[in-house]
Amino acid sequence: MTTLLVIAKEPRPGRVKTRLTPPFSPAQAAALAEASLADTLDAVAAAPAARRVLVLDGAPGPWLPPGFDVVPQCGGGLDERLADAFAHCPGPALLIGMDTPQVTPALLTVDFAECDAYFGGAEDGGFWALGLADPDPVLLRGVPMSTPETGAVQRQRLVGAGLRVCDLPRLRDVDTAADAAAVAALVPHGRFAALLSRCTAPSGTEHR
Secondary structure (H helix, E strand, C coil), rough: CCCEEEEEECCCCCCCCCHHHCCCCHHHHHHHCCCCCHHHHHHHCCCCCCEEEEEEEECCCCCCCCCEEECCCCCCHHHHHHHHHHHHHCCCEEECCCCCCCCCCCCCCCCCCCCCEEEECCCCCCCCEEEEEECCHCCCCCCCCCCHHHHHHHHHHHHHCCCCCEEEECCCCCCHHHHHHHHHHHCCCHHHHHHHHHHHHCCCCCCC
């Protein structure tokens, strides 16, 4: 059975979702990040897994459900931090981030019988999921992160290593206010959508 890894930052104002500011305040952006992370962790908790691991930059909070091991992120660039997350996992393993609250347990239920890697591309050119039957940090180190070509380079790295790659559906990351609105519309009953609705309610109409 697969190990599920979630790589995330502690949702603190000024440290997460800075591209949501403006239109949202740093506190609102952090709250939206927390809601996104909580929805993501709920999906991971409901998916079958040999182990569930939160690879965290910061400290866990009340948003963390039971059943997760928490390990600290290493230093360095994102490619190094992703590589390190896989380095401590015997595999098979599937890693996702905290930016896709629309993820479902079904999307995270993967079977490596027919492939060596899973790749979930993101609409911004990055990727939201990476699965490896035999985790090898070399497959991630040196991949340029946070560029429109990140996903293509990472997928080609897998193919170039001779791995059989299965593609997961393309998802939209929450980076901007437009992303937030589009993703919330896909999962209107989640924490993320509910909080976004409160954050965008006209003054005087927000329920507290």
